[in-house]
Amino acid sequence: xxxxxxxxxxxxxxxxxxxxxxxxxxxxxxxxxxxxxxxxxxxxxxxxxxxxxxxxxxxxxxxx
Amino acid sequence: xxxxxxxxxxxxxxxxxxxxxxxxxxxxxxxxxxxxxxxxxxxxxxxxxxxxxxxxxxxxxxxxxxxxxxxxxxxxxxxxxxxxxxxxxxxxxxxxxxxxxxxxxxxxxxxxxxxxxxxxxxxxxxxxxxxxxxxxxxxxxxxxxxxxxxxxxxxxxxxxxxxxxxxxxxxxxxxxxxxxxxxxxxxxxxxxxxxxxxxxxxxxxxxxxxxxxxxxxxxxxxxxxxxxxxxxxxxxxxxxxxxxxxxxxxxxxxxxxxxxxxxxxxxxxxxxxxxxxxxxxxxxxxxxxxxxxxxxxxxxxxxxxxxxxxxxxxxxxxxxxxxxxxxxxxx
Numbered sequence: 001x002x003x004x005x006x007x008x009x010x011x012x013x014x015x016x017x018x019x020x021x022x023x024x025x026x027x028x029x030x031x032x033x034x035x036x037x038x039x040x041x042x043x044x045x046x047x048x049x050x051x052x053x054x055x056x057x058x059x060x061x062x063x064x
Numbered sequence: 065x066x067x068x069x070x071x072x073x074x075x076x077x078x079x080x081x082x083x084x085x086x087x088x089x090x091x092x093x094x095x096x097x098x099x100x101x102x103x104x105x106x107x108x109x110x111x112x113x114x115x116x117x118x119x120x121x122x123x124x125x126x127x128x129x130x131x132x133x134x135x136x137x138x139x140x141x142x143x144x145x146x147x148x149x150x151x152x153x154x155x156x157x158x159x160x161x162x163x164x165x166x167x168x169x170x171x172x173x174x175x176x177x178x179x180x181x182x183x184x185x186x187x188x189x190x191x192x193x194x195x196x197x198x199x200x201x202x203x204x205x206x207x208x209x210x211x212x213x214x215x216x217x218x219x220x221x222x223x224x225x226x227x228x229x230x231x232x233x234x235x236x237x238x239x240x241x242x243x244x245x246x247x248x249x250x251x252x253x254x255x256x257x258x259x260x261x262x263x264x265x266x267x268x269x270x271x272x273x274x275x276x277x278x279x280x281x282x283x284x285x286x287x288x289x290x291x292x293x294x295x296x297x298x299x300x301x302x303x304x305x306x307x308x309x310x311x312x313x314x315x316x317x318x319x320x321x322x323x324x325x326x327x328x329x330x331x332x333x334x335x336x337x338x339x340x341x342x343x344x345x346x347x348x349x350x351x352x353x354x355x356x357x358x359x360x361x362x363x364x365x366x367x368x369x370x371x372x373x374x375x376x377x378x379x380x381x382x383x384x385x386x387x388x389x390x391x392x393x394x395x
Contacts (some may be wrong), residue, residue, distance in 0.1 A: 006283050006284065007283075007284060009284070030299070030303070031306060032266075032268060032302040032305045032306055033299070034268075035268060040275075041275075042076050042087075044077045046065050058275075058283060059283075059285075060267045060270075060271040061295060061298050061299070062123070062267065063194075063289030063292050063294050063298075
């Protein structure tokens with residue numbers, strides 16, 4: 001699957017199906033500080049991500 | 065995962081509520097938390113005209129959206145801070161939101177209206193950029209609210225913001241700041257009433273609100289904020305939250321319930337110690353100089369910054385932030 005990461009903006013490719021929580025753990029990203037979006041819609045922690053998905057992992061922490 | 069309320073498929077899991085929600089009931093939860101904050105802290109009357117400070121980020125656009133939906137009369141205030149492309153983009157998000165909802169938006173520019181910008185102010189005064197930025201914004205919020213006759217200034221501070229500030233203040237045992245860290249500051253001595261209706265929502269929840277409502281906001285972090293302590297405190301609190309869901313809410317809301325009342329005497333004492341700025345007439349807690357005049361912190365900053373050559377944003381970014389920006393520009 002293609003994964004868009006932000007701050008800084010970059011794209012990575014991950015092979016194989018994963019649940020959202022597993023993907024965040026694998027990338028070392030806090031569940032409390034990120035949301036996962038597929039086709040403009042949120043995917044919950046146990047949501048299954050497929051090999052052909054394009055997703056965005058959006059950080060929600062702001063420093064202002 | 066099913067929604068706790070309707071048993072339809074959930075779109076988000078919220079461990080602190082030990083529950084999952086669909087888009088409709090996530091919005092219901094957010095609305096109810098905002099209504100509870102407004103009610104518990106007696107923030108507004110239904111007829112109040114609210115000045116909503118908007119940055120183009122998720123929190124300020126979410127609070128504006130929710131207040132508008134709840135039927136409050138609102139006007140947005142965007143301040144162009146002169147932080148390069150970041151400021152241009154965030155202004156566009158604020159303008160687009162206002163245009164789509166048909167809501168009035170006041171725009172004030174630090175550079176055009178005051179003769180400086182945040183990077184220049186930071187360099188000219190030796191302050192960290194977030195400090196120069198925060199002080200400038202607070203001054204302008206207060207003045208626009210006063211001049212426009214608004215009943216209150218509303219900001220998008222959320223539970224994570226407040227818990228992080230509380231954590232920093234408690235690390236230093238800064239009791240003066242602790243005494244003022246309340247979701248509602250009443251009007252006093254020329255300062256307008258200030259309210260934070262999102263204090264019961266985490267930033268994951270405010271971001272989710274924007275996504276399910278189709279609100280576009282600036283996702284990129286401010287280039288000046290990289291590496292600031294506030295972000296480090298948030299990360300530390302999120303580590304605790306993951307181990308103990310609800311810890312942030314318990315920490316901050318418990319402070320409001322059990323600790324803040326003990327500090328209220330100190331807060332009232334501070335309210336008595338205000339003078340009028342000799343330059344702009346704003347109320348200020350600044351000390352009076354030997355010549356008997358008192359000049360507020362914003363006017364002192366402004367005087368130094370206006371005389372300084374404009375400083376480009378890149379000069380104040382940390383090395384890691386500059387590297388990241390260059391990498392992003394290369395694609």
